[in-house]
Amino acid sequence: MTADTFKNVRSEALRIMERIEKEGAYSHLLINYVLNEGRIAPKDQSLLTELVYGTIKRKNTLDFYLQPFVKKGLHSLDHWVLQLLRLSMYQLKYLDRVPERAVIHEAVNIAKARGHQGISGFVNGVLRSVQRCGTEEPEESLSGMKKHAVLLSHPEWLLQEWVEDYGEKKALDMAAANLLPPQMSVRINPLKTTVDLALNKLESEGCIAEQGSLSMDALRITEGKAAGSPSYKEGLFTIQDESSMLVGRVLDPRSGMSTVDTCAAPGGKTTHLAERMQDRGKIHAFDLHEKKIGLIKEQADRLGLTTITAQAVDARKLTETLLPESADRILVDAPCSGYGVIRRKPELKWQKKREDAERLPAIQSAILQEASRLLKPGGRLVYSTCTVRKAENEQVISAFLHNNPDFTLEANLADRLPPALKDYLRPDGGYVTILPQYFHTDGFFIASLQKN
Known part of the structure; x- marks a missing residue:
């Protein structure tokens, strides 16, 4: 492949942002797809990532800066033109290493290629005015x-x-x-390696890693690409945020148990449960979408796990598939608004509206209620989400306990969590909320319930 076959990084960033806003696509999936395609020059790959994530993260601020320079209002612009102006403004305001003249030149060339002379002239005029006049700051x-x-x-x-x-x-x-770059962490597979061995193996493959701060089996990748590395393909680890790793520790399934994961795809937590069970026993993994079941199976195969059975089942109808009181452990990692992972998926804060979030507690409660019917007396059920909304977390748990007096919050939750979380636990145990600023991890909620 010659240099001239590489895609223009700014044109590609614009195309990705259009798809995210028009189709509701996820930024990380599109970026990974484009990078794996191999048509972005290696020297431009980090710039592409920066442009897409940065522009989406700062959308409100960028629109504030642009508004005074568009007389008819930003709403009057064609969708792609607005995205191009946002992309350019992000570079002008936040990327000191990119010369202003280069930003404007590239934007005008894209406008010429995508539109007509009038549009390219408009884009040039707006950006030249920004360059000449400067921008008002929100505080003013x-x-x-x-x-x-x-x-x-x-x-x-x-x-x-x-x-x-x-x-x-x-x-x-x-x-x-949420405006800071996310950190990559991996969970080692204890059935195949140890933390020390994985550290050395990753280093030999060009990655620099360090011990995680929350989970004993976590490594934080500070340099290099762990995804797709030989170690990854050999099943030595799974890419997972440290907050998410705590869910498996709290559920704490033991070897030989019957475990249910109600909303399992893509399989990160499911495989963690299997590893903690030493791949002995039975894990029933369910997900609503048939197309996602393959993702669970792929992860299990890569990690060499054999105890997972994955099926497409609506988690609100679990008792049509499994017998009541048949499970020792149950995980309800409920579908949620995802506001704890905005650093990784910044588009979530723009795509999801208030009314979208408000309909979720009813769904979460229905899944939790149905899942609870599968739990044996004395068994443990963990409810978790990657959101920080109390309406989807504490309030769901409170309503469930009110309606199910045979369940209680576990008071000894601290015994299965790292000491660093002691100050963030509910005073009498039972659940913990991890906000993104606490440990530079995803925001997460974890509650542990026991059937009396």
């Missing part, structure tokens, strides 16, 4: 939550909800943390 004309929504680039309604749930300081700290 805004106040209250509207100012924070622009400065920290989050929907105003979402910030307000977080303030109501956690207070202003924690809410704003969370929004600021």
Whole structure:
């Protein structure tokens, strides 16, 4: 492949952002697909990632900067033109290493290729005006939550909800943390390796890693690409955030047990349960979507796990597949708004609306209620989400306990969590909320219930 066959990095970034906004696609999946395609020059791959994530993360702020230079309003622009201006403004404001003239030149060339002379002239005019006049800062004309929504680039309604749930300081700290780059961590497969052996193997493959801060079997990748490495293909580890790894530790399934994972795809937590069971016993993994079942099977095969049976089943109808009181351990990693993983999927804060989030607790409660029917007396059920909304977390658990007096929160949850989380546990145990700013991990909620 010659250099001239590589795609233009800014044109490709624009195409990705259009698909994300129009189709509701996930940024990380599209970026990975494009990079694996091999048509972005190696020297430009980090720039592509920076442009896409950065522009999406800062959308509110970028629109604030652009608005004064578009007389008819941003809503009047063709979708791709607005995205091109956002992409260019992001470079002008946040990427010092990219010369302003290069940003404007590239934007005009893209506009010429995509549109007509008038559009390229408009794009040139807007960006030249920005360059000549500079931009007003949000602090100068805004106040209250509207100012924070622009400065920290989050929907105003979402910030307000977080303030109501956690207070202003924690809410704003969370929004600021969501603007930082996510950290990559991996969970070693103890059936095939150890932390020390995995560290050495990854180093020999060009990765620099260090021990994780929350999970004993976690490594944080500080340099290099772990995904697709020989170690990954050999099943020595799974890519997973450290907060997510804690779910398996809290559930703590033992060798020989019957375990149910109700919403299992793509299989990260399912395979962790199998590893903790030493691949002995039975894991029933379910997911609503048939096409996602293959992802669970692929992960199990790669890791050399044999105890997982994966089926497409609606988690609200589990008792049509399994007998009541037949499981020793149950994981309900419920479908949620995902607001704990905004750092990895920044489009979530723009794609999901308030009404989308408000319909989720009913679904989560229905799944939790159905799953609870499968648990043996004395068994353990863990409810988890990767969101920080109390309506999807504490309130769901509270309502469930009110309606099911034969279940209680486990008071000894701290025994199965790292000491670093002691200060974040509910005072009488039972559940923990991890906000993104605490340990630079994903935001997560984990509750442990026992059937009396």
